[in-house]
Amino acid sequence: xxxxxxxxxxxxxxxxxxxxxxxxxxxxxxxxxxxxxxxxxxxxxxxxxxxxxxxxxxxxxxxxxxxxxxxxxxxxxxxxxxxxxxxxxxxxxxxxxxxxxxxxxxxxxxxxxxxxxxxxxxxxxxxxxxxxxxxxxxxxxxxxxxxxxxxxxxxxxxxxxxxxxxxxxxxxxxxxxxxxxxxxxxxxxxxxxxxxxxxxxxxxxxxxxxxxxxxxxxxxxxxxxxxxxxxxxxxxxxxxxxxxxxxxxxxxxxxxxxxxxxxxxxxxxxxxxxxxxxxxxxxxxxxxxxxxxxx
Amino acid sequence: xxxxxxxxxxxxxxxxxxxxxxxxxxxxxxxxxxxxxxxxxxxxxxxxxxxxxxxxxxxxxxxxxxxxxxxxxxxxxxxxxxxxxxxxxxxxxxxxxxxxxxxxxxxxxxxxxxxxxxxxxxxxxxxxxxxxxxxxxxxxxxxxxxxxxxxxxxxxxxxxxxxxxxxxxxxxxxxxxxxxxxxxxxxxxxxxxxxxxxxxxxxxxxxxxxxxxxxxxxxxxxxxxxxxxxxxxxxxxxxxxxxxxxxxxxxxxxxxxxxxxxxxxxxxxxxxxxxxxxxxxxxxxxx
Numbered sequence: 001x002x003x004x005x006x007x008x009x010x011x012x013x014x015x016x017x018x019x020x021x022x023x024x025x026x027x028x029x030x031x032x033x034x035x036x037x038x039x040x041x042x043x044x045x046x047x048x049x050x051x052x053x054x055x056x057x058x059x060x061x062x063x064x065x066x067x068x069x070x071x072x073x074x075x076x077x078x079x080x081x082x083x084x085x086x087x088x089x090x091x092x093x094x095x096x097x098x099x100x101x102x103x104x105x106x107x108x109x110x111x112x113x114x115x116x117x118x119x120x121x122x123x124x125x126x127x128x129x130x131x132x133x134x135x136x137x138x139x140x141x142x143x144x145x146x147x148x149x150x151x152x153x154x155x156x157x158x159x160x161x162x163x164x165x166x167x168x169x170x171x172x173x174x175x176x177x178x179x180x181x182x183x184x185x186x187x188x189x190x191x192x193x194x195x196x197x198x199x200x201x202x203x204x205x206x207x208x209x210x211x212x213x214x215x216x217x218x219x220x221x222x223x224x225x226x227x228x229x230x231x232x233x234x235x236x237x238x239x240x241x242x243x244x245x246x247x248x249x250x251x252x253x254x255x256x257x258x259x260x261x262x263x264x265x266x267x268x269x270x271x272x273x274x275x276x277x278x279x280x281x282x283x284x285x286x287x288x289x290x291x292x293x294x295x
Numbered sequence: 296x297x298x299x300x301x302x303x304x305x306x307x308x309x310x311x312x313x314x315x316x317x318x319x320x321x322x323x324x325x326x327x328x329x330x331x332x333x334x335x336x337x338x339x340x341x342x343x344x345x346x347x348x349x350x351x352x353x354x355x356x357x358x359x360x361x362x363x364x365x366x367x368x369x370x371x372x373x374x375x376x377x378x379x380x381x382x383x384x385x386x387x388x389x390x391x392x393x394x395x396x397x398x399x400x401x402x403x404x405x406x407x408x409x410x411x412x413x414x415x416x417x418x419x420x421x422x423x424x425x426x427x428x429x430x431x432x433x434x435x436x437x438x439x440x441x442x443x444x445x446x447x448x449x450x451x452x453x454x455x456x457x458x459x460x461x462x463x464x465x466x467x468x469x470x471x472x473x474x475x476x477x478x479x480x481x482x483x484x485x486x487x488x489x490x491x492x493x494x495x496x497x498x499x500x501x502x503x504x505x506x507x508x509x510x511x512x513x514x515x516x517x518x519x520x521x522x523x524x525x526x527x528x529x530x531x532x533x534x535x536x537x538x539x540x541x542x543x544x545x546x547x548x549x550x551x552x553x554x555x556x557x558x559x560x561x562x563x564x565x566x567x568x569x570x571x572x573x574x575x576x577x578x579x580x581x582x
Contacts, residue, residue, distance in 0.1 A: 027302050031335075215357050
């Protein structure tokens with residue numbers, strides 16, 4: 001019986017975690033480049049229940065009753081890395097990525113997933129802007145709300161440096177407001193149409209990386225993601241990936257408010273159901289303690 | 296549980312700030328030379344519940360750790376330097392800038408070190424005021440009476456009974472009202488600067504922009520070279536006399552934004568109610 005109490009408590013904690021995740025999605029309904037997060041639950045490891053008894057008090061007979069789990073926990077929070085809607089801001093330092101990277105021979109479903117006949121899940125690769133954090137490491141983001149700081153560097157709202165195709169910070173000298181960007185991410189002078197050149201005399205372009213398994217990305221807040229240590233740097237997206245950069249647009253959060261409301265209600269109700277189970281068990285315990293054996 | 300509540304609360308505060316920015320834009324829908332501001336959100340630093348390696352079970356997709364966000368905050372409030380529409384007023388002292396330019400003006404009180412305080416504006420609703428330094432002279436000044444500066448860094452001085460005509464390049468030509476047939480005289484040229492990094496400028500109220508403390512004007516603002524522009528090497532900037540630049544606030548955009556943001560506020564309030572229900576359930580565990 002006490003085992004049941006713990007199971008119900010685990011259910012309450014897990015649905016609370018789910019509730020927290022959904023609240024965070026609702027909170028970021030208007031955050032550009034935000035990717036909805038979903039808490040994935042897993043049941044506790046299975047236990048084998050066996051009945052011992054009989055055999056003249058020797059416990060020689062064993063009958064397997066079956067398997068059981070004693071609860072559930074929030075295992076991971078996977079992000080839905082799908083394209084968000086684009087909204088026009090007409091701000092020349094706002095950028096949005098459009099990516100729908102296909103893998104030959106694979107048809108991704110609406111959630112960007114493909115399951116092979118062997119049951120292996122393949123996720124759609126995603127394109128992201130690469131930025132450099134103050135610790136010198138790369139971060140990846142879909143929030144293209146950049147600004148040009150006083151030093152002429154293109155930075156994210158928290159001051160991370162936006163990187164060019166050679167993994168160097170992008171620096172705009174001279175006509176900062178008059179820079180246009182081609183769909184391929186090459187920066188050009190808005191007046192003459194000539195590409196801006198980097199220090200090696202090569203055309204200056206955004207570094208748009210292709211993250212093959214977006215589930216590897218670790219959320220860091222502020223719209224930034226990083227890859228776990230040991231995963232290496234992701235390669236730049238190839239021209240055939242068809243990734244486009246749009247200037248004067250931002251990508252909206254991909255949270256669906258209807259889905260979020262329904263999920264919120266369901267998480268709250270699951271919590272309530274688990275609470276009821278705790279109460280039932282408590283009442284049974286009460287009976288056992290106070291009424292059974294009363295003379 | 297408190298997690299959900301803090302999450303929603305933090306975001307509601309951020310949404311409130313965004314509503315304030317939208318309200319300010321709507322309030323300035325008829326302010327001459329007003330530049331729309333735009334607040335954008337960012338999700339707040341994610342904390343991670345650590346998970347030991349035993350959590351790496353078959354079927355798991357993400358690296359170890361359960362990330363938990365803490366809502367949304369205002370990431371930046373940006374300035375949109377988009378051109379507003381020009382409205383004819385037929386007043387000689389109403390000027391509008393077509394293109395990315397700003398008028399330079401000087402406040403009447405110098406800063407702590409005695410240097411003149413310089414501000415920039417798009418609001419070209421000017422007037423004439425008496426020049427305290429030179430009796431009998433008038434200066435071109437803003438509504439607040441701050442002198443508008445010329446390319447020489449001095450106010451544009453106009454003697455009484457003279458009518459100014461200002462050409463595209465900001466040169467001020469004066470005609471003596473007593474002798475209208477005489478050749479107009481050049482009285483100076485308005486200084487037009489271009490904001491290279493408009494996001495660095497601070498909105499000082501009263502339609503004025505200033506530099507943040509400690510930031511030099513070089514690299515942020517650049518005096519427009521009218522010669523280069525005449526030669527076609529630069530994008531055109533023109534001064535239009537008898538016009539005023541309207542605010543660049545688009546009421547449709549602002550109201551749409553207002554509705555989206557208000558609904559988000561509502562949904563966050565719902566989330567608070569929901570987490571409150573969870574709390575009361577926890578309180579009533581032992582009914």
